[in-house]
Amino acid sequence: MNVCVYCASSALIDPAHLVLAARVGEEIARRGHALVSGGGSVSCMGAVATAARAGGAHTLGVIPRALLALEVSDPDADELIVTETMRERKALMDDRADGFLTLPGGLGTLEELLEIWVARVLGMHAKPVVVLDPGGVFDHLRRLVDGLVDSGFVRPAARDSLIWTVTVEEALDALEAGAAATPPAPPAGMPTAVEIAEGE
Template structure:
């Protein structure tokens, strides 16, 4: 993997461990020679992620909608900063520019990005690994809900492994690097669905 799209929050939670985590993710990716593609912001976890990667000599490509540039949240320190018209173009750019996806703690926007990456993988719009860093137990409930969707049959067994989850970054990145694509819905027959 040459580049990973990292999905994370633009908020700064009261617990400083989240900001520290984002900075460490950026530094680790840079140390492994993996470029960061992210939301292009300078605030919260986004800003800490970019700073961590840039300070470690890594490549950081930001993709930000025009509406957020005017609010002075764009990170002009990025290696490249792509300004796009809307959120749909932003998420398409994440997919086009990266070799995989990594979600760290975040809010509604982060969830939107994660689930779109999962949905697109399930359908067959991409065959890239979708990693979820469950640091500090942040995603325990989300992972339980995902298991519930699998157990009740709303996620097919063929797609049960799309989310590659781990609570430590280096082993998670190793799992993502060894990702084996599944059979997407577009390649299935009606009898398989």
């Protein structure tokens, strides 16, 4: 499967997060999967890609042109796609992935997690969405969503569609199980659920 990993590109973080990202890359490779990432070579984004390649995994990086210098693009990626916009970047990452794994990160990581999670809730895809957070960085987010459920703004089923894990093995197990349960894509030429809903 192609595992899309959302994670930090900031250098000003606890080195433990880099170790976690590298472990994820190693496990992706060990299980024979491929990596889809944001195409950066620094911080956690670089650590997961470097470790995945070292283990023999194919790595695809997708980066918008405006972030080439800021995120320091990954020159060793097996595939590096440069897009014109962030929306194109995320769309390509979504399309190429069979499942999504979020590691601790900042605003960009949160945006990616929430967008792909909401898309699953709305039935726009059925791919697994998993969070790996052994240190509890996203505990406040988890409590916030629980509060939204209690207030009636979020359905329990929507909350529960996001899988929370604390070990690398647990996270990859959840991704594999979710991907195995994902319905196959419609045959070429057949409209998708989104297209039907949009009247296309």
